[in-house]
Amino acid sequence: MNNKYKVVLAIIIFAGGWIFGSSNNEAPVITSSVGGASYEGGFESEVTVGAVPHRSVAGNIHVVSPGDSIQAAVEAAQPGDTIQVMPGTYSETVYIDKDDIHLVGVIQNGARATLDGLGKLNDAILYSGNNIIIENFRITQYKGNGIMGQAGNNFEIRNNVIVDTGIYGIFPQLGTNGLVEHNVVSGIEDAAIYIGMSDNIHVAYNEVFDSVAGIEIENSRHAIVEYNNAHHNTGGILAFVTPGLPIKTTEDVIIRNNFVSDNNTPNFGAPGSIVSGIPAGTGILVMAADDVIIEGNIITNNKTAGIIINDHSFAPTITMDIQSDPNADRTMILDNVMLNNGYDTIPEVMAVALTELHTGLVDIVHVGPSNGSCIINRHRYRTVGIGDYSECGFTNTDSIDSYLLAGGAQPRVIASSERGEIAYLGVCAGCHSYTGRLIGPSVQVIQAMYADNPQGLAAYINAPIKRRDNFPEMPAQNYLDSETQLAVAKYMLQVSN
Amino acid sequence: MTKYLINNKANRNAFSCIFATLIAMSFTLAQSAESTFALADKCPPSFALDNNNQCQLRNLYQLYDSLQDRGLGGLKTALPKHRDGFSPQQIDLGRLLFFDPVLSADKNLSCANCHNPTLGFSDGMDRSVGARGQVSQRSSPTLWNSAFLSVFFWDARAHSLEEQAIGPLFSDKEMANTPEQLLSNLNQVAAYPRLFEQAFPASKDALTIDNTVTALSAFQSSLISLNSAYDRYAHGDAKALSPHELEGLNVFRSFVARCSQCHTPPLFTNQQVAVIGTPEPVGLPRDIGAAETFSAKRLIGGFKVPTLRNIARTAPYMHSGRFATLREAAEFYTKGRGHAVPEGEELLLHWHISDPKLTDTELDRLVDFMGALSDESFMPETPSQVPSGLLNTSTSLAAALEK
Structure with missing residues (x-):
């Protein structure tokens, strides 16, 4: 930023205003946000209830009591089962590497199932499966994350209390279609709720406080953040593109109807972390994210600014990534209630304000290039850097309930014949060639043994026994589901070269 | 092989003219050595031959999806987009070329010298040795699973297998050849x-640099390693990992160690550039890495995140092989952010380089887990002889190392 240049430019603008005598007393254009046009961009909205598809058949219930291991119950559970954890304290890392598990804390007379990391354990709950529900836990004193998802689709993380736990309170990553609601998260060194590299997300009715970042939407698309209370963090609600990550965009984010107040906590983020650059006193921060709508929030008492929109060049400590678009384009600011923001702002914002001869409070500041941004009722706010914002052609997002997918994200459908070929070539071919010995016997030998008996071959694949002294024992291929086992058996019995 | 002899025009010519008997005899003698080379008409394991004579990759990760089709995620996540569609003949020609020292200026280095199959397609050295014994700046990376890469070289300067193959062939410090030579x-x-x-029947002029590079790329794309113990666990066998390996997986993906944030499954790299601040070999200046590629000071000391598949086979570690063992490489990450950056040097270290305070036990478990990423079941056959007849120094080197 060349501030000298901007100051000169400001003086010219000021002089122009003085010479031409622009009036400040014209009645502003007042736009009603009630009943007007609704936003029509963004993800095609669908009517949904929750993110995890409803179970048509109730599975088994596994009850875990204090003294038992939650992980043992996870290992015993089949997809479709529910694990109920009774009130009491559990010190373990729970990891769910299977689909369709509901992990439910039982709350009795206000007492919760508490996961206590004792300041020693890494993460409380990790999941990689699809269709996972995690609810009603109290999580404290872990070093890493409270609840962390890695690529699971269709998840609901609900009604958890996460206190003084490591880096992120709730961190779903690389997943599609997730709901994070009714959680109370505090005392987190990075983001209390961090949506990383994910699509179709709904974050609602959470209270996040005493953390560096309240809610962070990073390198994610189609997210709604609504009805949350983000207070007493360093920054309240963030929509970011972080350069250097493998998925490059943040797009189509609606931040609406949240309380964002008193986010003035000194930054206690780890040195070098992305959030360590957030100035204390930041209400809502949009960095390089596109198509972000900010509507209906009550934004008060954030000392640096109510809303900061900036490009990557405003953040000198982040890496260089040529594949990452540095600008925040198409920011859309609808009606918000903004009180007493920017009362003790940072020099960088003051410098930008000075270019417009703006002094005093700052509700909204935009730094860096912006294409296609808009606002309504701009006269209500103390603004800096939004001179090129147009009037929005809509006044609300009432037509959009949710960006969640009706029926959930669907797994890839692979025909069973294709499954057979994939498994045969992807796995079997390493040890079995059509003719001649590789590591196991040749396919021709196997075909002779199981000519009309694919079921028998599938059973052997599932649980092999040692038959030949001069061959190594075959490892069980029981990670393949029974459909795939039969498909590969049929495929193997018909190959001809 | 027989088919090859029948179509052998040179042999037919040899019988067509008695006057040229002497010449023909010498020709036939040369041919007899040559005739042992015939190209495969079947795809390597893990590939299906389609009706266009192209090998199409099949693996279990094709049963899954990934966010934005980027091939990043957790256990049941699709791999990144891959290269395939080469013919069996192209792959096999690539294999012969790969092992043939005739590719280098001095005819003493093959690709396999630095990418030795018995050493995880790396070379066991901290920094590789090129033409005329020159020690290069960086360590030789594995070639396993390079079909899935879109970024090549430590400094992220190439974006296809072909572009990559050109590099070592004509680098004065590596094979030191010229296209003409x-x-x-x-x-x-x-x-x-x-x-x-045979490999390029549609080409008028088959023996070209482009086709050489295509064949080398074809061979490299066939080096698939996706059947490790980890993979069996990922696909659903809860017992595939030992208790120690499983503990290691949970450290690996924890947000304390954060390994999986950059070494992201299923490929175990996110293919981004990261500045982590490992020490250079004693006495050598900072290798600026990707800062040169992108003309960006912020990337000084930045290198492409390498895959960890078959990592146990490719010691020593890091871009200049500074760490002899996986244990030392893992330990680097827990000695404090920037601990190895000399005083006065400013590096913009990656945000995940933190201070995780891993215990000795956790480091041991990480090493156990990385060992579970080994799989060489689709190892290609090293030719016992290459078309040039030159000594295949890589195999003799391997034999020497094994002793």
Whole structure:
């Protein structure tokens, strides 16, 4: 930023205003946000209830009591089962590497199932499966994350209390279609709720406080953040593109109807972390994210600014990534209630304000290039850097309930014949060639043994026994589901070269 | 092989003219050595041959999806987009070329010297040795699973297998060849012109640099390693990992160690550039890495995140092989952010380089887990002889190392 240049430019603008005598007393254009046009961009909205598809058949219930291991119950559970954890304290890392598990804390007379990391354990709950529900836990004193998802689709993380736990309170990553609601998260060194590299997300009715970042939407698309209370963090609600990550965009984010107040906590983020650059006193921060709508929030008492929109060049400590678009384009600011923001702002914002001869409070500041941004009722706010914002052609997002997918994200459908070929070539071919010995016997030998008996071959694949002294024992291929086992058996019995 | 002899025009010519008996005899003698080289008409394991004579990759990760089709995620996540569609003949020609020292200026280095199959397609050295014994700046990376990469070299300067293959062939510090010299050398080897014709039947002029590079790329794309113990666990066998390996997986993906944030499954790299601040070999200046590629000071000391598949096979570690063991490499990350950056040097270290305070036990478990990423079940066959007849130094080197 060349501030000298901007100051000169400001003086010219000021002089122009003085010479031409622009009036400040014209009645502003007042736009009603009630009943007007609704936003029509963004993800095609669908009517949904929750993110995890409803179970048509109730599975088994596994009850875990204090003294038992939650992980043992996870290992015993089949997809479709529910694990109920009774009130009491559990010190373990729970990891769910299977689909369709509901992990439910039982709350009795206000007492919760508490996961206590004792300041020693890494993460409380990790999941990689699809269709996972995690609810009603109290999580404290872990070093890493409270609840962390890695690529699971269709998840609901609900009604958890996460206190003084490591880096992120709730961190779903690389997943599609997730709901994070009714959680109370505090005392987190990075983001209390961090949506990383994910699509179709709904974050609602959470209270996040005493953390560096309240809610962070990073390198994610189609997210709604609504009805949350983000207070007493360093920054309240963030929509970011972080350069250097493998998925490059943040797009189509609606931040609406949240309380964002008193986010003035000194930054206690780890040195070098992305959030360590957030100035204390930041209400809502949009960095390089596109198509972000900010509507209906009550934004008060954030000392640096109510809303900061900036490009990557405003953040000198982040890496260089040529594949990452540095600008925040198409920011859309609808009606918000903004009180007493920017009362003790940072020099960088003051410098930008000075270019417009703006002094005093700052509700909204935009730094860096912006294409296609808009606002309504701009006269209500103390603004800096939004001179090129147009009037929005809509006044609300009432037509959009949710960006969640009706029926959930669907797994890839692979025909069973294709499954057979994939498994045969992807796995079997390493040890079995059509003719001649590789590591196991040749396919021709196997075909002779199981000519009309694919079921028998599938059973052997599932649980092999040692038959030949001069061959190594075959490892069980029981990670393949029974459909795939039969498909590969049929495929193997018909190959001809 | 027989089919090859029947179509052998040179042999037919030899019988067509008695006057040229002497010449023909010498030709036939040369051919007899040459005739042992015939190209496979079947795809390597893990590939299906389609009706266009192209090998199409099949693996279990094709049963899954990934966010934005980027091939990043957790256990049941699709891999990144891959290269395939080469013919069996192209892959096999690539294999012969890969092991043939005739590709280098001095005819003493093959690709396999630095990418030795018995050493995880790396070379066991901290920094590789190129033409005329020159020690290069960086360590030789594995070639396993390079079909899935879109970024090549430590400094992220190439974006395809072909672009990558050009690098070492014509780098003065590596194989030190020139396009003219390489073509001339290949043409002097009796077998190559016709092997190229067989692999590239549609080309008018089959023996070209482009086709050489295509064949090398074809071979590299066939080096698939996706059947490790980890993979069996990922696909659903809860018992595939030992208790120690499983503990290691949970450290690996924890947000304390954060390994999986950059070494992201299923490929175990996110293919981004990261500045982590490992020490250079004693006495050597900072290798600026990707800062040169992107003309960006913020990337000084930045290197492409390498895959960890078969990582236990490719010691020593990091871009200049500074760490002899996986244990030392893992330990680097827990000695404090920037601990190895000399005083006064400013590096913009990656945000995940933190201070995780891993215990000795956790480091041991990480090493256990990384060992569970080994799989060489689709190891290609090293040819016992290459078309040039030159000594395949890589195999003798391997034999020496094994002793």
